[in-house]
Amino acid sequence: PSGRILCLVNGAFSERFAHIASMCGREVDRYDVAWGQVHAIPQLEERLAMRKYSGVTVVHSETSTGALNDVRAVSDCAHRHGLVCLIDSVSGLGGAELRFDEWNLDYVLTGSQKALALPPGLSFGAASTSFIDRANATQGRGVYFDLVELDAYARRNQTPSTPALSLFYALEAQLKSIATEGLEARWARHKAMAARTQEWLIKISDETGKKLNNIAPLGSQSPTVSAIRLPTDLPAERFTAAVAKRGIVVGNGYGKLKSSTFRIGHMGDHTVESLEGCLAACSSVLRS
Amino acid sequence: PSGRILCLVNGAFSERFAHIASMCGREVDRYDVAWGQVHAIPQLEERLAMRKYSGVTVVHSETSTGALNDVRAVSDCAHRHGLVCLIDSVSGLGGAELRFDEWNLDYVLTGSQKALALPPGLSFGAASTSFIDRANATQGRGVYFDLVELDAYARRNQTPSTPALSLFYALEAQLKSIATEGLEARWARHKAMAARTQEWLIKISDETGKKLNNIAPLGSQSPTVSAIRLPTDLPAERFTAAVAKRGIVVGNGYGKLKSSTFRIGHMGDHTVESLEGCLAACSSVLRS
Numbered sequence: 166p167s168g169r170i171l172c173l174v175n176g177a178f179s180e181r182f183a184h185i186a187s188m189c190g191r192e193v194d195r196y197d198v199a200w201g202q203v204h205a206i207p208q209l210e211e212r213l214a215m216r217k218y219s220g221v222t223v224v225h226s227e228t229s230t231g232a233l234n235d236v237r238a239v240s241d242c243a244h245r246h247g248l249v250c251l252i253d254s255v256s257g258l259g260g261a262e263l264r265f266d267e268w269n270l271d272y273v274l275t276g277s278q279k280a281l282a283l284p285p286g287l288s289f290g291a292a293s294t295s296f297i298d299r300a301n302a303t304q305g306r307g308v309y310f311d312l313v314e315l316d317a318y319a320r321r322n323q324t325p326s327t328p329a330l331s332l333f334y335a336l337e338a339q340l341k342s343i344a345t346e347g348l349e350a351r352w353a354r355h356k357a358m359a360a361r362t363q364e365w366l367i368k369i370s371d372e373t374g375k376k377l378n379n380i381a382p383l384g385s386q387s388p389t390v391s392a393i394r395l396p397t398d399l400p401a402e403r404f405t406a407a408v409a410k411r412g413i414v415v416g417n418g419y420g421k422l423k424s425s426t427f428r429i430g431h432m433g434d435h436t437v438e439s440l441e442g443c444l445a446a447c448s449s450v451l452r453s
Numbered sequence: 454p455s456g457r458i459l460c461l462v463n464g465a466f467s468e469r470f471a472h473i474a475s476m477c478g479r480e481v482d483r484y485d486v487a488w489g490q491v492h493a494i495p496q497l498e499e500r501l502a503m504r505k506y507s508g509v510t511v512v513h514s515e516t517s518t519g520a521l522n523d524v525r526a527v528s529d530c531a532h533r534h535g536l537v538c539l540i541d542s543v544s545g546l547g548g549a550e551l552r553f554d555e556w557n558l559d560y561v562l563t564g565s566q567k568a569l570a571l572p573p574g575l576s577f578g579a580a581s582t583s584f585i586d587r588a589n590a591t592q593g594r595g596v597y598f599d600l601v602e603l604d605a606y607a608r609r610n611q612t613p614s615t616p617a618l619s620l621f622y623a624l625e626a627q628l629k630s631i632a633t634e635g636l637e638a639r640w641a642r643h644k645a646m647a648a649r650t651q652e653w654l655i656k657i658s659d660e661t662g663k664k665l666n667n668i669a670p671l672g673s674q675s676p677t678v679s680a681i682r683l684p685t686d687l688p689a690e691r692f693t694a695a696v697a698k699r700g701i702v703v704g705n706g707y708g709k710l711k712s713s714t715f716r717i718g719h720m721g722d723h724t725v726e727s728l729e730g731c732l733a734a735c736s737s738v739l740r741s
Contacts, residue, residue, distance in 0.1 A: 188596045278615055286574055286617025308473045309597065327566055329574025329617055 166249065166299050168219025171196060171212060173204045173239065176227035177420040182253055186222060190305075194218075200422060201230045201380030201392065206238050213246040220249045225257035226387040228279070229419035230380055231428065233261060233387040237268045244269070249296060255279055258289075259343065260355040260389035260432045271296045277332065280355065280389050282433030283339050286332050292316065355388035358431035358440050362391045365444045373451050375399070380426060389432035392418060394425055401427045404450060411446040454537065454587050456507025459484060459500060461492045461527065464515035465708040470541055474510060478593075482506075488710060489518045489668030489680065494526050501534040508537045513545035514675040516567070517707035518668055519716065521549060521675040525556045532557070537584060543567055546577075547631065548643040548677035548720045559584045565620065568643065568677050570721030571627050574620050580604065643676035646719035646728050650679045653732045661739050663687070668714060677720035680706060682713055689715045692738060699734040 169192045172183035187193045196212055198204055204223070213221075221243040225236045236252050243250035249271040254263055258273065260280030265273060272292045278285035292300070292312050300312040308314070311325075318325050343351060363379060363386065370377045380392045395404055401417045401424050408415050408427075418426035429447075431440050457480045460471035475481045484500055486492055492511070501509075509531040513524045524540050531538035537559040542551055546561065548568030553561060560580045566573035580588070580600050588600040596602070599613075606613050631639060651667060651674065658665045668680050683692055689705045689712050696703050696715075706714035717735075719728050 185596045188594065188599070190593050276615065284617070284619040285615040286620060305478045306476065307595070308476045311476070327564065327573040329572070329620065331572040332574060332617065332619070 166219045166303055168192075169194065169217065171216075171218045171221050173209070173221065173223040173234070174198075175202055175204065175230065175232055175234070176200050176224065177229035178227055178253060178255065179222070179224040180420075182222045182224060182251075200227075200420075201232055202382070203232050203234045203385040204239065206235075206242050209239065209242050210245075213242065213248065218246070218248055220251060222251045222253070225252055225254035225263065225273075226261055226389050228256040228390055229392070229422065231387045231390045231392040232381040232385055233257070234385075236263070236270075240268060240270055249299065256387065256389050256430075256432065259351065261387060262352045265291050265293075269293075277336070279430075280432040281339060281343070283335050284332055286329050287336060290315075352388065354436060355432060357437050358435060359386055359388040359391060361437050361440055362429055362431060362444070365448075366391075366393060369448050369451055375451060377451075380422070390428055390430050392422065392426045392428045395427060397425075400424045407450040407453075408446050411449060413443050413446040415443065415447065454507045454591055456480075457482065457505065459504075459506045459509050461497070461509065461511040461522070462486075463490055463492065463518065463520055463522070464488050464512065465517035466515055466541060466543065467510070467512040468708075470510045470512060470539075488515075488708075489520055490670070491520050491522045491673040492527065494523075494530055497527065497530050498533075501530065501536065506534070506536055508539060510539045510541070513540055513542035513551065513561075514549055514677050516544040516678055517680070517710065519675045519678045519680040520669040521545070521673050524551070524558075528556060528558055537587065544675065544677050544718075544720065547639065549675060550640045553579050553581075557581075565624070567718075568720040569627060569631070571623050572620055574617050575624060578603075640676065642724060643720060645725050646723060647674055647676045647679060649725050649728060650717055650719060650732070653736075654679075654681060657736050657739055663739060665739075668710070678716055678718050680710065680714045680716045683715060685713075688712045695738040695741075696734050699737060701731050701734040703731065703735065 170186045171194050172186055174180050174183055174195045174197045183193055183195055196204060196209065221239065223234050223236055223239045226233050240250040252270060252273045254273050255276045256279040257263060258275035258280060274288060274290040277283035277287035297312050297316050300306060314325050366377055366379055375396045378394050379386060380394050395401055405415050405417050405427050416428040416430065417423050418428065429443060458474045460474055460481055460483050462468050462471055462483045462485045471481055471483055484492060484497065511522050511524055511527045514521050528538040540558060540561045542561050543564045544567040545551060546563035546568060562576060562578040565571035565575035585600050585604050588594060602613050654665055654667060663684050666682050667674060668682050683689055693703050693705050693715050704716040704718065705711050706716065717731060
C-alpha cells in the first residue's frame with residue numbers, strides 16, 4: 166500500500182531495507198537501535214501511535230550483526246495499528262523459526278545462499294493473500310517484482326520470465342533434504358550451533374583472558390550467524406587471515422563493524438560437529 | 454531520463470517492453486507494425502517530430518516473430534531528435550551483429566539463455582557513460598536495476614548483491630569459447646543458419662505443395678530465430694508434436710501466433726550441420 170514507511174534499523178541489511186523503501190519513492194522514518202541490538206515492542210508501539218504509517222520493515226536475522234528480531238511480535242504490533250509488516254529473512258529462513266501462516270505474516274523474503282544452503286542466484290518471497298490483494302490495488306509496482314503477476318504465474322506453476330533453471334534442480338534436491346530433516350529439527354540444529362558458539366566464546370575468553378563478546382545480547386542471538394567483538398588490539402582482518410591459514414573461512418565484520426568483529430556463519434548444512442573445526446581454528450589463533 | 458516514451462512494437466517482447474515502460478509509471482505511445490514486420494525509419498522520424506519524447510524502446514531480434522529491427526538506424530534516428538534509445542537484444546546479442554561503441558548505442562540488454570548459449574539465470578546490460586550520467590540525474594530508479602549503483606560496483610569488479618555465482622563459471626567458459634570463435638565468425642554462422650532455413654523453406658514448400666512462409670520479410674529476418682507460418686489445415690501444436698516424436702524440439706508460435714506458426718531457434722552453439730537434423734525432421738513431417 167502507498168504511504169509512509171517505518172523502517173526498523175539495527176544493522177547493514179535493515180539499513181539497506183530503509184534505503185530500498187526510500188529509492189522506491191517512499192517517505193521513510195527510521196527507528197534505529199545500536200548495531201547488535203534488537204527493537205523494543207513498546208517503543209515501536211509508541212512510534213506507530215504517533216504518526217500514520219502504511220507499513221513497517223524489519224530484518225529477522227541481521228546478517229551483519231547476528232541479532233535476531235522477534236518478527237512475530239513486530240508483525241503483531243504492526244497489525245494492531247492496521248499496517249502491513251515486510252520481513253527480510255535472508256539469513257533467517259531455513260535456520261531460525263518462522264511460521265508464515267500461524268504467525269499471520271504479510272510478506273517474507275529470503276535468498277538461496279544462506280540458511281537454505283543453495284547456490285546463490287535465487288530469491289524467494291512469500292506473500293499472504295491479503296497482501297497480494299493490497300498490491301493489486303497499488304499503482305507503480307513495476308514489472309520484475311510485481312507480486313500480482315508473480316502470484317498469477319505461480320498458480321500455474323510458472324514464472325513470468327525464464328528463471329535460473331539449473332538452480333531449480335539444486336532447489337528440488339535441497340528441499341527434499343530439508344523435508345527429510347524436518348523444519349523443527351533444522352531450527353533446533355541451528356539453535357544448538359549458536360549455543361555452542363556462545364559457550365565457546367565464554368570459555369575461550371576465560372582461558373585466554375582476551376575480551377571477546379557476542380555483540381547481540383543473550384536471547385536475541387541469531388541461530389544462523391554470530392558476530393563477535395574482538396579485543397581492540399586484534400583487528401578482524403588479522404584474525405580472519407590467521408584463521409584462514411588454518412583452512413577455515415570466518416567473515417570479517419560487515420560495514421562499520423568490519424575491523425572490530427568477526428562473524429561465524431553457522432548455518433545451512435553445517436552441524437555442531439562441523440562447527441567444532443571452525444571453533445578449534447579460532448581458539449588456536451586466540452591462544453597464539 | 455523522465456518524460457514520454459515511444460515504444461516500437463512488432464511482437465510479444467516489444468509489447469512487453471511497452472508494458473514495462475508503462476508499469477514504471479511512464480507515459481507511453483506505441484508505434485505498432487504487424488507482427489513479423491519491422492519499423493520504417495521515415496515513419497519513426499515523423500512520429501518523433503510530431504511529439505516530444507525522452508526515449509525510444511526497440512527490440513533487436515523479436516523472439517516471437519523472428520523479425521530483426523535495424524537498431525542502428527533506429528538509434529541514429531532517436532539521437533537526431535535528442536532522445537535515448539533502449540534496445541532489447543535478448544535473442545540478438547551473440548548471434549546478430551551489434552556494435553555497441555561503433556554504433557554509439559545508449560543501452561542494450563540481453564539474457565544468458567539465447568544466442569549466448571548459457572543456462573538461464575543471468576541478464577546483461579551495457580550502458581554508455583552518458584546514459585549512466587543521465588540515470589544519475591534521474592529520481593526513482595529503484596535499487597535492483599539502478600544503473601548508477603551497478604556501474605559503481607562493476608568498476609570494482611563487483612555486484613551490489615550476491616550474484617548467481619555458479620552461472621558465472623559457465624559464463625567464463627562460454628566467453629572464452631565465444632572469443633575463440635570470434636564475434637564476426639559467430640555472426641556469420643548465425644546468418645548462414647538463417648539463410649539455410651529460408652532456403653529449406655522454399656524447397657520444402659515447392660516439393661510438398663504446402664504453403665509455408667517466413668513471417669519476417671527477406672532482409673529483416675533474424676539470424677537467430679525463424680517463425681514460419683504453416684498451412685491453415687496444419688496447426689502448430691500438431692506439427693511440433695510430430696517433430697518432437699522425431700526427437701527434435703521446435704517451438705510453437707508465441708502469443709497470437711501460437712497455432713499458426715512454428716519457430717526454429719537456430720542460435721547459440723548450433724551450426725548449419727546441427728540444423729540439418731532439425732530441418733530433416735520438419736521435412737519428414739511435412740511430407741507425411
